[in-house]
Amino acid sequence: MKRLLTFSFVLVVLFASAQENDETTIRKLYNTALNDQQGYKWLKVLTDIGPRMSGSKEADEAIATFQNIADSLGFETYLQKVKVPRWVRGEKEVAYYTSDGKTFQTNATALGGSVATPAEGLTAPIVEITSFDQLDSLNGELNGKIAFYNIPMDPTYISTFFAYGSAVKQRWAGAVEASKKGAIGVVIRSLSSSVNPYPHTGSMTYNGADKKIPAIAISTLDAEKLSKAYARDKNLEFFMKTSCERKDSVYSHNLIVDWKGSEKPDEIILTSGHIDSWDLGTGAHDDGAGSMHAFEVAYLLMENKLRLKRTLRIVFFMNEEFGLDGADVYAKKSKDEAVNHVIAMESDAGGFTPRGISISAPDSIMAKIKDLRGLLEPYGIHQFSRGGGGADISKIYAEDLVMIGLRPDSHRYFEVHHSARDVLANVNARELEMGSATLAALVYLLDKYDLTAR
Numbered sequence: 001m002k003r004l005l006t007f008s009f010v011l012v013v014l015f016a017s018a019q020e021n022d023e024t025t026i027r028k029l030y031n032t033a034l035n036d037q038q039g040y041k042w043l044k045v046l047t048d049i050g051p052r053m054s055g056s057k058e059a060d061e062a063i064a065t066f067q068n069i070a071d072s073l074g075f076e077t078y079l080q081k082v083k084v085p086r087w088v089r090g091e092k093e094v095a096y097y098t099s100d101g102k103t104f105q106t107n108a109t110a111l112g113g114s115v116a117t118p119a120e121g122l123t124a125p126i127v128e129i130t131s132f133d134q135l136d137s138l139n140g141e142l143n144g145k146i147a148f149y150n151i152p153m154d155p156t157y158i159s160t161f162f163a164y165g166s167a168v169k170q171r172w173a174g175a176v177e178a179s180k181k182g183a184i185g186v187v188i189r190s191l192s193s194s195v196n197p198y199p200h201t202g203s204m205t206y207n208g209a210d211k212k213i214p215a216i217a218i219s220t221l222d223a224e225k226l227s228k229a230y231a232r233d234k235n236l237e238f239f240m241k242t243s244c245e246r247k248d249s250v251y252s253h254n255l256i257v258d259w260k261g262s263e264k265p266d267e268i269i270l271t272s273g274h275i276d277s278w279d280l281g282t283g284a285h286d287d288g289a290g291s292m293h294a295f296e297v298a299y300l301l302m303e304n305k306l307r308l309k310r311t312l313r314i315v316f317f318m319n320e321e322f323g324l325d326g327a328d329v330y331a332k333k334s335k336d337e338a339v340n341h342v343i344a345m346e347s348d349a350g351g352f353t354p355r356g357i358s359i360s361a362p363d364s365i366m367a368k369i370k371d372l373r374g375l376l377e378p379y380g381i382h383q384f385s386r387g388g389g390g391a392d393i394s395k396i397y398a399e400d401l402v403m404i405g406l407r408p409d410s411h412r413y414f415e416v417h418h419s420a421r422d423v424l425a426n427v428n429a430r431e432l433e434m435g436s437a438t439l440a441a442l443v444y445l446l447d448k449y450d451l452t453a454r
């Protein structure tokens, strides 16, 4: 009996000290992040390069810059060639409407991928569309007119990503659908979660369209004003002028950074973000923040001498915004080379205060990952929900792969997303660093306790 008691005591002590060790280690990771703010410093380097549209020299410069930094830290790096589309905005867009002989300017931006208007611009009456059901019911009313999509993001969603998802069709497919009904141009309400004067760009498609009509977004504030003016005057005329253009595709790169594991170097734990951005801001949140989160995981582990058993791989994906080309190439090469990913993480939801993670994993592993919550709750990480990891890593999705997406607070994200407000001044260094430390802690724990499905 005495022996049994002693044995139990030893077990309890062992368990408690493992727990204490984890608590201490995790504390150190957060301390390093908050003290050094290395990710934030790197984000400044990245955003100082400027906007990083796919195919631009700034996008390539960003890749070269971070390859140099990773090399100087002693990691293995290599580039993966990716063919990307190139679209240029041209001159600043002009858009206004006239009603009762008066002119009202709007803040506008061409949508990514749009064709230009004729050189002298395009003038036509508008038809306001507030739902896709309404669009379906139109019969000839759009002939020769400009379709004005005014579908707000539903403010009642708690995660603004769902609100975005519910409204994004007007941007992505608005031109295709309107052109089928005879429209000659498209104006959409910006996908922004508040009423503000900033236009938000983003990608659009012409797939399935007989003719390509130009598309712009106006600010939510201008959309509200235009809607009111239209209610008073159904004959008001809208003018839009853009000179954007799709150029030939060019070659760019994904950047891959490896830190070889000490015991199982062939098993890959991947962290990632995308290095390309839209051009109105400098892609500080989307996805400079996520790229720095992913990269800083390596820095935080290294600074604390926590080499993983498995290989830590950071991927800076190219061209998430305009077709996921980098992710496609990475997935194809990984398949060809039989790369053994065991965990894949992505951060592409901004650099705001992290609230938790979304996880896709087999049930047995899922339960064990959820057991880690107690270790992260002191840092405000509460949400451990089922869900995808992100758009780029979705290309290497497998049922038995552990996939994790960082879930920062989303309330402000769509006020900056794809707009001139997506700049470093709108990233809080502490909030950003909390995200990096959270991913580093997770990577450390998942590797230590072998919480990999394969």
Ligand SMILES: [Zn+2]
Pocket: 274, 286, 287, 320, 348
């Ligand atoms: Zn993004």
